Amino acid sequence: MSGQFSFGSLLRRPEAGAFIGLVAVLAFFVVFGGLSFLKTAGVASWLNVAANLGIVAIPIGLLMISGELDISIGAMVPAGSMTVAILSGYFGLPIAVGILAALGFGVLVGLLNGFIVVRTAVPSLIVTLGSLFAVQGLVLGLSVMLTNTTSIPLTSPAWAKAMFGTFIANQFQVIILWWLALTAVYVFVIHFKPVGNWIFAMGGDKVSARNAGIPTERLTIILFVLSATSASFVGVCQAILFNSAQVSSGMSFIFNAIISVVVGGVLLTGGFGSIIGIFFGTITFAIVNQGIYFTDFDRNWSSLIIGVMLLLAVLMNNTFRKMALSYSPKKK
Amino acid sequence: MSTPILELENVDKSFGPIHVLHNISLKVMPGEVLCLLGDNGAGKSTLIKTLAGVHKPTSGVVRFEGKPVVFDNPKQAQEIGIATVHQFGGTFPLMSIGRSFFVGVEPTKGWGPFKVIDRKKANAVAIKAIQDFGITRIDDGDRLIGGLSGGERQSLAIARAVHLGARVLILDEPTAALGVKQASHVLRIVLEAKKRGISVIFITHQVTHAMAVGDQYAVLIHGSVAANFYRGERTREEITDLMAGGEALAKLEAEVEN
Amino acid sequence: MLKRILAKSMATTAMIAVSASIGFAADIAVVGGKNDDAFWNIIKKGIDDARLVVEANGGSVNYLRLQTYDNFAPDVVQLIQTAISQGVDGLVIPNWVPEAEDPAIKLAIEAGITVILMNAGGADKATELGAINYVGSDEYAAGVAGGEYFAKNGQTKILCVNTVPGAANLEARCKGVIDGITTAGGKGEQLPLPATSFGDPTAVAEAIKATLLKDGTIDGLITISAGDADSAAIGVMQASKIESVKLGSFDLNGAGLERIKGGTQLFAIDQQPYLQSLLAVTLLASAIDFGTDLPTRPVLTGPGIVDASNIDAVLAGVSAGAR
16 A cells, blocks of 8 residues: 555655646746757756755755754855855965865854754844854955955866866756755655654654654754855855855845745745755746746846746645645545 | 552652642552642642653652652653653654654664665554554554644554553643543543553543543642542542642532531 | 344244144045945055145045944944044045935035045035035946947947846946947847846856847846856856857956956956045145145046956056055
8 A cells, every 4th residue: 555656645745846836837938938948058057056056955944844944054155155265266275275164164153053043042043143144244354354355266276176166068067966966865864864854853843852862952053064064065166166256145045045945845834844845946946036038028027927936836835735734544 | 569660759849949849659550540630730740740850859759660760851761661741742743653653763774874764664663553552543654643633643642652662651631632532532542551551640630531541549739649549439529629629629518517 | 143043933934834734734534434345445545545645735634434334324424523523624425325414514514624525426416515526436427438348349239237126326337338339339238137146146147148048149248246247257158158248347356357367358347446535535635725626527437447458557456455
């Protein structure tokens, strides 16, 4: 019975709504934008955006599943790119030093966020709002103090370009491979290892989870480290790819990541969701964000179209989640 | 006579200057259902938290199988077999039955870093455990907890605690929010647990439920045991009065005398 | 004896001359943005260089900077009042928040202080308030210059990429570009990007790539900020149009200057903040000390075009902190 394939049980999975939303927006833009949207350059245009966003969106999704939120990623993306640009671009240190320092800074901010969240009863939204501004201010202040500018060029050696910031076939950012690999690791750990089960339990009922012997505090801190470091990593890849870093970038990652996660079927209040769902949600967001350039719509309407389509995607998700919850086997 | 599985002797608990529990002495035998009765604020929740390892007694002794025990945290209490099930506690509405059942103690298969949750086994064990308690309606371990009725969820939580080795079950108002039919599911599970030799400390407001499953009754008033008696020693009316805090009883007696 | 008296009187004259210079040479206050704001540090370089001239004539220059931008309007007004209470002769002030600043600036003028508006305000505002001039840039004029530069270089269809649509000064930049190229016989259009793309270089690059692929007639591209040009450069490359699409940008950054030097970016439009403070301070001192009057109104410090022809001098200016 449970081993058999059933269409109904597929529909009840957390990623069902996200997948159908993805297909719907893809169809929408093929209709209004033509098939060029599905050719190499078209696919690259949303896959590249999805990859950059997806690496941040998955840990944000995990935090949301566990009942927390991290908006400091908005400052961590530019912090990552500025760290590598200042150290390796401005001061000329080896790029590996810059990359490690950027990731190390991510770990540090993540630890700080995590410790404050578990040690105090302050909601993580507020804690990370604080670190968002603090990191922003630190990066701006240090950048101006050390380099007297807010935009720093970076020339990377070939190996770093090849690993973090190059194009495959002149179209696909190499970060796509990182994204796919990380997604596979996350799927395995979250959906197949016990620790994944613990994260869902934490989001469902933190007290019960702790009573069941789950190290909720340690897990929370790890998740914050993961999100801050992932954001920093994306920043590093951006700086290497675009040969430049700006203090002012990154804020849109906060909203875009949260939207992708919610479109991907994660419940805002925690306890429900899936990595594959977030993966689809991120692609859906990227398609909606980039698709308009393939259509003849007036560009001034793009924000409106993005907003409406994302709202529809979320509503569809809600419908599927209700289906999953209200499901009970047929009366015998 | 055999040793009580859990025994409290002159247990006091105070938080600073506030004395919550006074001189509590109770005994629970294996396979016995102790109904803990009392009005709100009588000290019931402090008492069960003291048993579950959340609080330490200020003075007095807690004995488990005759040996004095002191718990530093709830986990230690769980490890020796004292499990507290709060209303719907230990179940996660948006998780599947199988996954929820094994949170924290997931059965795994495979090797090294590739050790993964054995979903089939988890589902099968969970379903068997709950069906053994007589809830046969649940047969798919992939269903979400949120789709179960309140009684089924409570039953699942109890089955989980028993499966994980509980020898004393503390049930905190398990029937409070349930309808008559749902509550009877839970009461049946209490009796089933008793049949397996598990002791149950059952906190409730509903005399009917207490009468249905209780072997022993303790009434808490203002942090003291006001009455402790066995099944059949008091009538339903007497118990009701006791639960109302004893005041109704006192008033009644006064009226009779006059 | 005579000799001694003569020497004594000369000394007295010298003393009078010294005290006269303290009394009459221009003491000037300049109000500016935060310490960690790079733009206002270039402004500072202009002030420091102008100070050499002012001090040579016996005057002084005081740069009053905002500590934060959190309490903006009241803090600016407070700085104006500080300048008034210090009894300065001249004030250089950006007209950032007219509603709050205008009454304070009028008070300063009533107190006998000569005022020049700098960076924000405009010639009309200067006339209205009674300030002697406006030194700064004009976003629209800068855009027109960009459009004309493209036309002169042979481009006919220009895309102005606006990552913050709706912001008045940035809209003016794009409008200027479009008007500039249109007047010269070409065509121009704006590409407004949604807020969800702001700060995500990949999203900006992909939007530009898609637009270039969709419209093959575009042969010129300009971004409203220097950072966006970094994204645009990648977008052009992905569209395989490095040869056929020329890139320009508003404002300067290191990567953009490298592209101009390397030939992958045509030009950048600079509002030249160094000139704003250098000119404002020296003009003001000269007007106070010597009664000069510059008939040019407003004094536009931009647009300055940075391209292959002057890139080396610009790079020297960058390392000197003047660009």
